[in-house]
Amino acid sequence: MSGARVMVVGGGGREHALAWALARSPRVGEVILAPGNAGTADLGPRLPTPLGLATPEAVGWLAAEAERRAVDLVVVGPEAPLVAGLVDALAARGVAAYGPTRAAAELEASKAHAKSFMQRYAIPTAGAVTTDRPEVAGEAIDAFAARSGGRVVVKASGLAAGKGVTVAFDPAEGRAAAAAAFAAGERQVVVEEFLEGDEVSLLVVCDGRHALPLPLVEDHKAAYDGDVGPMTGGMGTLAPVDPWGPTGLQEAIRSVVTPTLEGLRAEGRPFVGTLFLGLMLTSGGPRLLEYNVRFGDPELQALLPLLASDAFELLDGAARGRLGDVRPVWRPGACACVVMAAEGYPGPPKTGVVIDLPSDLGRDVVVFHAGTARDADGRLVSAGGRVLGVTAVGRDAVAAVERAYEAVDRIVFPGAHVRRDIGRRARRW
Ligand code: AMP
Ligand code: GLY
Numbered sequence: 244m245s246g247a248r249v250m251v252v253g254g255g256g257r258e259h260a261l262a263w264a265l266a267r268s269p270r271v272g273e274v275i276l277a278p279g280n281a282g283t284a285d286l287g288p289r290l291p292t293p294l295g296l297a298t299p300e301a302v303g304w305l306a307a308e309a310e311r312r313a314v315d316l317v318v319v320g321p322e323a324p325l326v327a328g329l330v331d332a333l334a335a336r337g338v339a340a341y342g343p344t345r346a347a348a349e350l351e352a353s354k355a356h357a358k359s360f361m362q363r364y365a366i367p368t369a370g371a372v373t374t375d376r377p378e379v380a381g382e383a384i385d386a387f388a389a390r391s392g393g394r395v396v397v398k399a400s401g402l403a404a405g406k407g408v409t410v411a412f413d414p415a416e417g418r419a420a421a422a423a424a425f426a427a428g429e430r431q432v433v434v435e436e437f438l439e440g441d442e443v444s445l446l447v448v449c450d451g452r453h454a455l456p457l458p459l460v461e462d463h464k465a466a467y468d469g470d471v472g473p474m475t476g477g478m479g480t481l482a483p484v485d486p487w488g489p490t491g492l493q494e495a496i497r498s499v500v501t502p503t504l505e506g507l508r509a510e511g512r513p514f515v516g517t518l519f520l521g522l523m524l525t526s527g528g529p530r531l532l533e534y535n536v537r538f539g540d541p542e543l544q545a546l547l548p549l550l551a552s553d554a555f556e557l558l559d560g561a562a563r564g565r566l567g568d569v570r571p572v573w574r575p576g577a578c579a580c581v582v583m584a585a586e587g588y589p590g591p592p593k594t595g596v597v598i599d600l601p602s603d604l605g606r607d608v609v610v611f612h613a614g615t616a617r618d619a620d621g622r623l624v625s626a627g628g629r630v631l632g633v634t635a636v637g638r639d640a641v642a643a644v645e646r647a648y649e650a651v652d653r654i655v656f657p658g659a660h661v662r663r664d665i666g667r668r669a670r671r672w
């Protein structure tokens with residue numbers, strides 16, 4: 244084999260997109276997917292992950308496999324293996340990895356930890372009270388709600404795949420969410436001031452010293468049109484968006500990104516991988532809602548089709564501390580990703596539904612798979628909550644969104660849950 248052997252860890256749309264982009268690099272010889280999904284089969288071999296991805300045993304097993312297979316670079320998609328120490332286990336075996344160590348990944352592992360980190364480094368964020376006592380949570384809910392027309396935000400502290408957050412319309416709804424989190428065994432909840440504004444995802448590729456911001460992305464996290472309903476992992480994305488103009492982005496880098504990376508370095512845990520900031524642009528400037536320590540999904544699905552330069556060069560450069568030499572080139576135009584989720588999502592999804600996916604949906608359309616599988620007859624079936632990411636590039640945001648919905652309408656997926664207003668906020672900006 245000539246060219247690098249890369250292992251992509253994870254099995255969602257983000258990992259399909261990573262494998263798709265890496266496989267196009269002339270410097271990549273093979274992409275191994277651990278475990279990938281039904282859509283990744285033609286990109287490279289799949290490595291089943293019998294222990295999963297989220298425990299110390301699982302990451303130990305994966306690191307041993309990467310070493311045994313002489314993998315040159317491991318790109319870690321989801322947060323769970325990062326939090327379980329996969330990058331540390333790989334480093335111990337001398338395998339290069341794109342992703343943060345367990346110590347640096349703590350920013351996503353615990354919302355309570357993240358909040359105290361933000362406060363320690365004076366990073367602008369929503370006012371918050373973190374507590375393990377239901378009565379303290381109740382008082383904080385009433386106090387924050389009184390200041391924001393009844394609205395208040397309640398977050399379970401642990402990893403929740405983006406679903407542990409309730410944006411409540413009144414204190415009673417907030418109290419119910421806190422009670423539900425404690426009843427589910429959550430030790431701490433974070434009660435937050437409700438922030439009003441435009442929300443964007445800022446993804447920054449980091450090599451421990453350099454930081455390279457990617458174009459801003461608009462995600463739609465609520466389940467239903469109009470940004471209402473329960474939180475999901477993300478129902479669709481549009482990139483690039485520009486709600487702030489260049490000075491807003493510079494302000495976010497100055498007030499949020501730089502102090503975060505400097506704080507981590509000062510604490511002896513320099514950050515390699517994607518620092519993903521959920522930002523709200525309020526009338527008082529950008530405020531940080533949350534940290535994630537990996538690429539957003541479906542954010543990355545709308546970014547990689549716009550990347551004209553080599554994805555391997557970017558990720559390998561970051562993993563090896565050489566981001567200073569990398570200058571990514573972006574295509575003009577915009578990219579939209581519309582998620583087709585299973586009936587029931589974000590609740591228990593209906594699986595095993597047969598999907599008819601036309602092989603050619605047109606130029607500049609690519610469908611990234613997430614929860615898909617093949618049934619005994621080889622038919623494509625739903626196998627998870629978010630099932631497909633239907634992604635299209637167009638000359639501008641409107642064209643990209645239209646092209647993505649045209650493709651969605653040609654896919655036969657009975658009962659699919661699709662938001663029809665992806666990109667709505669960007670059209671207003
Ligand atoms: P998080 O997982 O903390 O990013 O929260 C999920 C989503 O809830 C965010 O993407 C926002 O849309 C919303 N959200 C979180 N915190 C706040 C807040 N303080 N004010 C308003 N909306 C919020
Ligand atoms: N789309 C939001 C996330 O990846 O957490």
